[in-house]
Amino acid sequence: MAISGITNPLQAHSQAGGTSIRFDKQTKVFRIDAAGMSYLFGINEKKEPQTMYWGKRLPSMDSFAAPHSDGGLSSFDDSINTTRHEFAGWGGGLYVEPDLKITFPDGNRDLVLEYVSHAIAGDQLTILLKDISREVYVELLYQVDPKTGILRRSAQLQNKTAESLTIEQMASGTWNLPRGVDYRLRYLTGRWAGEWSLHEQMIQPGKTILESRRGSTGDQNNPWFAIDRASSNDQDQGDVWFGALGWSGSWQISVEQDQLQQIRVTGGPNAFDFGYRLVPGQHLQSPDFYAGFSDKGVGGASRLLHRFETSSILPHAPSPKLRPVLYNSWEATEFKVDEAGQETLAEKAATIGVERFVVDDGWFGKRVNDRAGLGDWYVNPVKFPHGLKPLIDKVHSLNMDFGLWVEPEMVNADSDLYRKHPDWVLNFTGRPRTEGRNQMMLNLARPDVREYIYQFLDKLLNENDIAFLKWDYNRNWSEPGWPAVAVEDQKKVYVDYVQNLYSILAELRAKYPKVEIESCSGGGSRVDLGIMRLTDEVWTSDNTDAFDRLLMQDGFSYAYAPGVMMAWVTDSPTWVNQRVLSLEYRFLSAMQGSLGIGANLNNWKPEDFATAKKMVNQYKQIRETTQRGSLYRLISPQKGSEQSVTESVSEDQGRAVTFAFLHSSQMLYRYPRIHLRGLRPDQLYKITALDGKLSANTPSVASGAFWMQQGVDVELRGDFQAAAFSLESTNR
Template sequence: MLHRHPLRHAALLIPIAILAAVSSAQKADSIHYDEHTRIFRMDAADVTYAFGVNNVEELEPVYWGRAVAANDPLPAPHTMPEASSNDSAPTVTPKEYAGWGGGLYPEPALKVTFPDGNRDLVLHYVSHKINGDELIITVKDIERAVFVDLHYSIDPATGIIGRWAVIENKTSTPIMIEAAAAATWNLPRDTDYSLRYLTGRWAGEWQLQKQAILPGETVLQSKRGSTSHQNNPWFAIERGEHPDEESGDVWFGALAWSGSWRISVEQDQLQQIRVTGGFNPFDFGYKLAPGKQLETPKFFGGYSHEGIGEASRILHRFELTKVLPQGPMPKPRPVIYNSWEATEFHVDEPGQSALAEKAASIGVERFIMDDGWFGQRKDDHAGLGDWYVNKEKFPNGLKPLIDKVHSLNMDFGLWVEPEMVNPDSDLYRKHPDWVLNFPGRPRTEGRNQLVLNLARKDVRDYVYNFLDDLLSHNQIAFLKWDYNRNWSEPGWPAVAPDDQKEVYVEYTRNLYGILAELRAKHPGVEIESCASGGGRVDLGILRYTDEVWPSDNTDAFDRLRIQDGFTYAYTPEVMMAWVTDSPGWTNNRTTSVAYRFLSSMQGSLGVGANLNKWGPEDFATAKQLIEAYKGIRETVQHGSLYRLVSPRDGSETSVTESVSSDKKQAALFTFLHSSTMNYPYPRVFLRGLDPKTTYAVTSIYGRLSKDTPTSASGSYWMSHGVDVELKGDFQTAAFRFDAK
């Protein structure tokens, strides 16, 4: 007879209510295991995370929150009694990583089907090992040889925990994985939680949403084959009636996956909160052969007791030091110029050279030629996939233009869209089978293009080889890697029907592999992730790219709200922000050059305007503000961001402040939508300064009130505040504070 609940560890025959004291040797470790209570504990940066093996050999969460002392009591893991015949113990007991089986009704972490039709999976603890800041726990089905290695890592500086699973089939037959999460996060039981998440659409990304967590399930997801504009794989959960930027408990997480993904936020029958995230199970099926493994994405989680503002700053520090390819000390992003708005597809050597001269005159450090330089690319109907230099536009190749750009003391970047193909291309005519498709069905085009099936080895090799060749034969410092449509007809007819749904995993794995190989062979090349704007931004793609394009909407006023939402999840270091033409195509809104610059200077600054239309005053203002930006760039990109006044919800004002890591500099940006009834601009109170340090204030653009001192203590600037002289429509001012 099969027993689901084997005899528990002898030490647990008597109920244990507290965690035993930890030895002094263990206190120095970030991860340790108590053999008596069978509890695993992770401690770092004012965060404690604990879970253990309960009386039925399952992993059960114990605590996640503000750090507690090593000898503080923690409850021993123990299955909860059934709440009713409809709510059995397996359902109401929180679990670290649950298989679908044994009467489980909440969202499972893993669901499989065996060849004989069995779909029951119950995972029990087998063993564990601790390697420094990483813990690996092995669990196994109670009957069949399906093993899962649960990986945990913890960052000593931020307390952010990384979790992922490696599923291994040690049976003698294939199994079908139908759902595979990286982790389930469990929060303390309460009824006063609210959820924040990011939604959007093309040209309207990064809209911050907030709602109460109620019984039931909220699903955040993308079924589009990529991260998507519609949802982003980030969440934050706040506790209390009135949490704000700088106070309150916040649990947050981000999924590192650039394909279809899903995060479920669930409140169960007993008001327990569970957050489960990983591969999107929609249309998913991964046939795991005997002896093979499937590794899930990583799911990162963190905690702050100082509000969602500090949660963002913690996540920013983690991204800068542990995620970005140049970490732990990424270089500041250069000031760039991109030619798209000036020329669109009509690029050629003389026109680009003239733009490069103008860009260099205002202090630009990187010149990027956008779409139109390759194949028979005259518009968006043809040429994608044919990655040879168009000889009509560049008779002598790219070298003369690159040499020109270098002579102007700028490096050179180039736009590519490697994963796409136009039906009107030599590549498609030669390899129509290389795209995602279902045989005999229509092939839906988006922007007149189809998606190459990067899961295929021949397609992967083609993409890698043409990019490698391009970088090997040209002095290119930067690739703007675009991706301008989502998936449709995600078929892979070259493989067996049972294997076709693996495309959701293998495509993204091969994308990461290409990026990793290119970076290894061409270590000086930097890469931007662009996907019709912010359609592919996540902690997965950020391991291989240096910056992202948040939105095709470059309207300076709209960008205030877009950038505000973006920074809840991602560091300003990677947030490219362009100064483009006015009035802009998005809203036909007119704003000044200064307004557009200061809006963009809150991230990584770029210029995308048609410089051929600028007058002398525009060039003078741009040169002045680019020079000023270089003086605060390190602080803006690598410092601590404080969102002092939000531009959301119809706010007439927006204020951000960035403080350098050593607290020796701060940059303050203020914006006014419209003056009303002769009211003065609200007083601004800085944050994050050293109260005892004296800071001198200077204007980047605009004025403070006449009675503002030229220098004062950090305490003064934070407690007394400053009055900014702003009046009118779409006005702006910015200031820097430097320690004396």
């Protein structure tokens, strides 16, 4: 991108909907306004980009004086550490979290960046920084979304010196919050079969690190945060600053309260074991770091993020396709896949209204269990003697499209690929090669591995009418070595691997634009705004227990839109808890996201098919609202709650769908009254029970104000009960 200076005293670029990026030449202040948010920073007397304001949108008449670096407290706490930097190099005495750390060939590690120039183009602002003595440049990119006010930030380092340098840490930028001592941090943690656990804690002096060192995103932490004031406990009231990192590799977000009680949030690739040698003339781009502000509580923050993901992140944005009802055959057959058995399941799935039939693991190579076959991506000739075409034709004849499971980044030791190319896996020379699920990681940073993976996927899609790939990733990294390159370049594996993953997905999407892809990682281990740019949906968890999923789906929804959240109906009791749940309960739990069915249909009774057909039909009537609507968490399942209630409201506020769940009733207490939100107060809405019973005195039609103020009573009593109802404007 070309960089230029400013010649006019005031440069402003306005967008539709009141969005603008302005620069005041006299004060050297940049102001970004969009939706309900204002973001201001300026260039201080030391030529440093300095944060000035981030919060609720300010009137355009308000002006800010030129920024000045903080004077510091003492020789121990000088200006460089107390000024609220937008992006700071490690140098000049900096000891708070840096955005960029470099080692130069002469051993120098001091980096001091100064403002050079900037450019404004539409909704984008680019700032050019340069080191005080070396030809090292950094471009800071700011891009604002007009509808949500969410900012996308990234940084590009350019080496214009005559020698190579080594990047030891590179963040996308730092977000600075107003000074305060009552901030609360929310973040997501988890493990396999227990993902999406929401945690909150007060921000204290020092540093909280959210991270993954696993080579990929990981479910131990997810790269999302939300910060509010501890006194604000309502879902829909109070100021919230929130953000998410778009990177599918090892990552880190640092939340730091400094000695002046200022809060700074810095995020990017994880600095642990990181080292990227940048030769002269090369550049390195950081991941995108997104952040926004809401004055409507953490619920409002979620709704902004959901809208942004749907309109700006997902493939085919701003109008991605609604997710079809899916059937996956894994739990019915596991590895015992064959043409006849899959056709039988397809016939049964079609009778209940399924729109997509997916064959899972076991269709390829010599794959009879998880110990062999990964890496050998040819159709198993015993299981499918005529290839996949007869099964695909059968599925199409039943008015369903066809999907297939793949795990391209992995290899079994017992495979033709590994026997031919043992050097293709991540490894350290002479060290053991750790296996997980009996498999090793291919080193996708290698160009030959990247080419192999792309070619077999291209061949698979070119020769078969496949509409969907379930792209799995069932272990994290170990021995992250790359012996084929020079020692000083081996740590590039953390970046080059992810870039090649992204490039394969992008190239396949360009060549096969109708093929949809699910990001799956033994559950929700690789879910982030980087992978979501290239995939249409994500697998939430291998744990499909419908009661457990209420808590996990609630946590998921803080960071990601329900429309991408795959939620399956599986058999009861599940392997997880041996808990027995009705088929209706299981469907209602899954219908809050993108509905899938994974039960063994061969064991279903006629009444199960009848129930499923009814529920699938109901889902098709409401899925646009549940997948794309505004989500309100009316009663949270967090902290051992006996109840859980969610409401989704269509964008035009003409329709709403509410799901209510009861763990167990006690002592004749009735289910709490449900007070809806997000409706038009003066609009009339007709209520319809989808499943379960409404109170006998519930009116059939009432105003939005009535449903929000008077509320709705549902008749739920017993253990593991559920109900759902919809509201529809009488003007529709």
